[in-house]
Amino acid sequence: MQINDLKVQCNAIYFVAIDLLEKNGDKNEVCRKLLDAATFLVEIGKISPVDKEKSEKNARKLLDASKRLRAGEDYSSVYYFLTGKMLTPVKSQETPKVQETEIVKDLLKEKPKKEALPTPAEYSFNWDVKPAVSFDDVAGLKDVKDAVLNKVLLPLIHPELYEGYDKKNGGGLLLYGPPGTGKTMIAAAIANEIGAKFCSIGAADIITSGIGNSEKAIETLFKEARSFDCAVIFFDEIESLCPVTTHAQHARQIRSELLRQMQGLDSYGANSDKILFLIAATNKPWEIDPAFIRPGRFGTRIYVGLPDEDARLYMVKSRIERIKSAGKVIVGEINYDEIVKRTNGFNGADVTNLIDEVQEISIMRAATGGNKTLTMADFETALNKITSSAQVKDLQRLNEWREQNG
Numbered sequence: 001m002q003i004n005d006l007k008v009q010c011n012a013i014y015f016v017a018i019d020l021l022e023k024n025g026d027k028n029e030v031c032r033k034l035l036d037a038a039t040f041l042v043e044i045g046k047i048s049p050v051d052k053e054k055s056e057k058n059a060r061k062l063l064d065a066s067k068r069l070r071a072g073e074d075y076s077s078v079y080y081f082l083t084g085k086m087l088t089p090v091k092s093q094e095t096p097k098v099q100e101t102e103i104v105k106d107l108l109k110e111k112p113k114k115e116a117l118p119t120p121a122e123y124s125f126n127w128d129v130k131p132a133v134s135f136d137d138v139a140g141l142k143d144v145k146d147a148v149l150n151k152v153l154l155p156l157i158h159p160e161l162y163e164g165y166d167k168k169n170g171g172g173l174l175l176y177g178p179p180g181t182g183k184t185m186i187a188a189a190i191a192n193e194i195g196a197k198f199c200s201i202g203a204a205d206i207i208t209s210g211i212g213n214s215e216k217a218i219e220t221l222f223k224e225a226r227s228f229d230c231a232v233i234f235f236d237e238i239e240s241l242c243p244v245t246t247h248a249q250h251a252r253q254i255r256s257e258l259l260r261q262m263q264g265l266d267s268y269g270a271n272s273d274k275i276l277f278l279i280a281a282t283n284k285p286w287e288i289d290p291a292f293i294r295p296g297r298f299g300t301r302i303y304v305g306l307p308d309e310d311a312r313l314y315m316v317k318s319r320i321e322r323i324k325s326a327g328k329v330i331v332g333e334i335n336y337d338e339i340v341k342r343t344n345g346f347n348g349a350d351v352t353n354l355i356d357e358v359q360e361i362s363i364m365r366a367a368t369g370g371n372k373t374l375t376m377a378d379f380e381t382a383l384n385k386i387t388s389s390a391q392v393k394d395l396q397r398l399n400e401w402r403e404q405n406g
Contacts, residue, residue, distance in 0.1 A: 004239075004243045004244075004245065004287060006040055006043060006044050006047070007040075007044060007240065008243075008251060009040060010037050010040035010041055010044065011207060013033050013036050013037045013040065014033070014034075014037040014062075016033050017030050017033035017034050017037065018079070018082065018083065020033065021075050021078065021079045021082075022079070024075060027069055027070075030066075030069060031066045031069055031070060034062045034063070034065055034066040034069075035062070035063070035066055037062055038058075038059040038060075038062040038063050038066075039059075041055040041056070041058050041059035041062070042055065042056065042059050045059075049389075049391055061081075061082070062082075064081075065078050065081055065082050068081065125199050125201070125205070125220075125221055125224060126199065126200075127197045127198065127199045127224070127228075127231070128188075128191070128197065128198040128199070129197060131188035131189070131191050131192045131198045132192070133185050133188040133189050133192055134189055134192050134193070135189045135193065137185060137189065138182055138185050138186060138189055139182070139307060139311040139312075139314040139315045139318075139348070140307050140308055140310050140311020140312075140314060141181075141182065141186075141304065141307070141311060144186065144302060144303075144304055147302045148173075148186065148190060148302065151173075151300050151302070152173055152190060152277075152300065153190065153193055153194065156194050156275060156277065157193075157194060172262070172265065172277065172278035172279060172280065172297055172298040172299070172300070173190075173277070173278070173279045173280070173298065173300045173301075173302065174238070174279075174280050174281075174282070174285070174288075174293055174298040174299075174300065174301045174302070175187065175279065175280070175281045175282075175302055175304050176281070176282050176283070176285040176301065176302075176303060176304065176398070176401075176402075177283070177303050177304035177305050177306075177398060178283060178305070178306055178347055178390050178394065178395060178398065179283045179347065179349070179389070179390075180347035180348050180349030180350065180389065180390075181304045181305065181306060181307065181347050181348055182304060182307075182348050183281040183304050184200065184234070184236065184281065186304065187200075187232070187234040187279040187281065188200075188234070190232060190277070190279065191232040191234075194230060194232075194275065194277075195230055196228075196230040196231055196232045196275065196277070197225075197228045197230065197231045197232070198231075198232050198234065199221070199224075199225070199231070199232070199233050199234065200234045200236060201221065201233060201234065201235050201236065202235075202236045202237060202240075203237060203240035203241055205217075206218060206221075206241060206254065207241075207254070212253075214253070214254050214257075215253055215254065215256075215257040218254065218257045218258055218261060219257065219261065221233065222261040222276075225276050226274065226276060228274070228276075229273070229274055229275070230274065230275040231274075231275070231276050231277070232276075232277050232278075232279060233276070233277075233278050233279070234279045234280075234281070235278070235279070235280040235281070236281050237281070237282060237283075238280035238281065238282050238288060238292070238298070239282050239284050239285075239287040239288045241254055241255070241258060242254075242255045242258060242288055242289045242291075242292045243287055243288070243289065244286070244287055244288060244289050244290070255289060255291075258292075259291060259292070259297075262278065262296075262297050265278065265296065265297075278297075278298065280292075280298050283394065283398075284394075285301075285398070285401050285405070286397065286401050293405070301405060303398075303402050306345065306346070306347050306390060306395075307346070307347065307348055307351070309340050309344075311348075312339075312340050312343050312346065312351055313336055313340050315348065315351045315352070315355075316336060316339055316340070316343075316351060316354075316355065317336060319355045320334060320355075320374075323359075323374065328372060329362065329372045329373065329374055330371060330372060330373045330374070331373075331374045331375075332373065332374065332375040332376060333375075333376060334375075334376055334379065335376050335379075338376075338379075339379055339383070342383050343383075345388040345390060346388050346390070347388070347389065347390050349389065350386065350387075350388055350389055350390075353386055354379075354382055354383070354386045357382040357385060357386055358374065358378045358379055358382045359374070361378045361381055361382060362374045362375075362378055
C-alpha cells in the first residue's frame with residue numbers, strides 16, 4: 001500500500017474516533033479506532049523515514065488518549081487532549097447505551113446526514129504581524145536567495161516594472177527539496193521582506209472532522225488573508241492537502257476548495273492594491289496533484305538543496321561564536337575545515353543536531369565535576385554518533401523531478 005493511501009486511511013479512522021467522542025459514542029469503539037489509527041501511523045513511519053519521528057509521536061499520543069479513556073477519564077478532557085478544542089456537551093438521551101452504539105455503527109455504514117457547519121468566526125488562524133526571520137538568518141543558499149529575489153520579490157516589490165509587458169507576474173511559489181533545508185525560514189523571510197502578515201499552515205490546521213468543515217476552514221483562511229493589505233500563506237507539506245491520487249471524498253473536496261480559492265491569484269495584485277502571496281513547501285513534489293503546480297498557482301518552483309560548505313561553516317561557526325560570547329564556557333581550538341568536511345550530506349537540521357549533541361557532551365562532563373569546556377574532541381565524539389538523515393533514494397528522486405519539472 002502506498003504511503004499516501006495509508007495517510008488517507010489513517011485520517012479517516014481518526015476522524016471516526018473524533019466523531020464518536022463528539023457524539024458520546026461507545027468508549028470501547030473509540031479506543032479501537034484510536035488504536036487502529038496509531039497502527040497506521042507506525043506503519044507510515046516504517047515506510048517513510050522522513051515521517052518516522054512525527055508518526056511515532058502522534059501514535060504515542062493516540063495510545064495515550066486510549067489509555068486515558070480506559071482509565072475512566074471523561075470524553076471532554078480526552079477530546080481536548082487530541083484536538084486542543086473544548087467539547088460541547090451533548091444533551092443526555094433516554095436511548096440505552098447499546099442502541100446508541102448501534103446507531104453509530106449504522107452511521108459508519110451509511111452516508112451521514114449533512115451537519116450544520118460552524119460559522120467562519122469559529123475558525124481562526126495565527127498570523128504573525130511580521131516574521132522576525134530575515135534572509136540574513138538563512139545560512140548559505142545563495143542561488144536560492146537570488147532566485148527568490150528575481151522570481152518572487154522583484155514582482156511583488158516593483159510591480160511597475162512589469163507594466164506594459166504581456167506577462168503575468170502573480171501566482172505562488174513551490175519550495176521543494178530534502179527535509180531540514182530551511183524552506184520554512186525562506187518563506188518567513190519572504191514575508192519579512194515585503195512586510196506581510198504570515199500564516200504557516202499544516203494539514204492538521206485544515207483537516208477537521210465534520211462534513212464540510214475543512215472546506216469552511218480553507219474559505220475562512222483565505223478570507224482572513226484577503227482582509228490584510230499584505231499577506232503570505234505558507235502551506236507546509238502541501239502534498240498532504242492535494243495528493244496526486246486519492247480515493248477519499250473528503251480529500252477531493254479539500255483539493256477542490258483550495259483550487260477555487262486560488263483562482264485568479266495570478267492577477268490579484270493587478271486588480272487591487274493588496275498583496276496575497278502563496279508559498280508551499282514539500283519534500284516529495286511528485287506526490288502533489290499536477291493541477292496545483294501549473295502557472296498561476298504554485299507555478300514558480302525553486303529547489304532548496306542540502307547546505308553547501310559555506311552554509312555548513314556558517315551554521316557551525318555562528319553557534320560556536322554565540323557560546324563564546326556568553327562567556328560561560330571555555331571553547332578550545334576547533335577545526336572547522338574538518339567539521340565541514342565530515343558533515344558533507346548533512347541538512348540544516350542535522351547540523352543543528354550535531355551542535356546540540358556537542359553541547360550535551362560538554363554539559364554531562366561539567367555535571368560530573370569537570371569544567372565547562374567545549375573541545376574538538378567533543379565534535380569527534382558527536383560526529384561518530386550523528387549521521388545524515390537525508391535519504392539517498394529521496395535525493396535521487398528529487399533530482400529526477402527537478403530535471404523534469406525545473
